[in-house]
Amino acid sequence: MSFRGSAFFAGFAGFAGFAGFAGFAGFAPRMNWHNRGCSRLCVPMTPDRTPVTLPDTLAMHEGELIALQVHATRALGLPDPHFRDSLPDGTPAPALIVIPAGTFEYGAAAQENAPAQERPRRTALIERSFAMGVYPVTIEEFEAYARATGWQRRTELLWLSGRKPVINVRQSDARDYCAWLSRQTGQRYRLPTEQEWEYAYRAGAASAYPQGDRITPAEAHYNTRQDFDAVRAQRPHLLSRCFVRCGAMEVGKLRPNRWGLHDMPGNVWEYTASPWTRDHASLPERPLPGKPQAVVTKGGSWFDGPEDCRGAARRRRLENELDINLGFRVVRDV
Secondary structure (H helix, E strand, O other): OEEOOHHHHHHHHHHOOOOOHHHHHHHOOOOOOOOOOOHHHHOOEOOOOOEOOOOEHHHOOHHHHHHHHHHHHHHOOOOOOEEEOEOOOOOEOOOEEEEOOEEEEEOOOOOOOOOHHHOOOEEEEEOOOEEEEOOOOEHHHHHHHHHHHOOOOOOOOOOOOOOOEOOOOOHHHHHHHHHHHHHHHOOOEEOOOHHHHHHHHHOOOOOOEOOEOOOOOOOOEOOOOOOOOOOOOOOOOOHHHOOOOOOOOOOOOOOOOOOOOOOOOEOOEEEEEEEOEOOOOOOEOOOOOOOOOEEEEEOOOOOOOHHHHOOOOOEEEEOOOOOOOEEOOOEEEO
């Protein structure tokens, strides 16, 4: 395993004495240590039945969120939130960043211009910190897996190159890639759940997007055919505004969110490990015998409008579906 940027911690030297979340609470007077209207869900039990209080990330400001990430990194014994594993041949595995444990609310807010499938808004606990890919898995990263395993793409389908996100892969291909990384590194790689994905996307933001209720092309790669205000009804625009920016772009070119993740809104939809549900109050959809499972994808894409880049946005796709705007990113257990 290799690490970079240990100087990241220089600005947080004052937090070096953290012994746990109890010590952190004294630092963060604005932090709400009980979830709004759902406090019992925010106190999970450890195996020895000791209550562990999780921070409400939606009640924290940016400095507190970054400090929480730093504290989680140190608790894991890592020198930096950014790290990556190495494959046996010395090539690097996908870049990762630590996502700290906490609570948040997923789904669309009451005032948000959103469909029923994104409601009701619910509280979720992320009880354990995890590491997530800083970027969607790229073509060059996936091609290393293809060379090692003999995986072959369908030659009639579009394929990109280099640091652009991998597309035209199935969810099963994504799972197989994670299993291969796990064997190569000795660590457990997997796809994120829907709740993990949205928690990492929000990075403490209660708004529709990581930085507020509007988004611009400087913050996400999406189809600019229309503007979108998350709290106002959509208005039609002329067709001449369509397809200004089309095609997946190289990862990491736009600003990251507060926890350092790039390309969460836009570029390509991303598979999650979660089966599709009609809404957040329904049970998972079960396929007919012999039919593929429907799954949740998140993030929006270069082909779709800004409304699909919202944190609450979700789309039903089949586990065996191939598309030019559909990829994935990894999670690694820590």
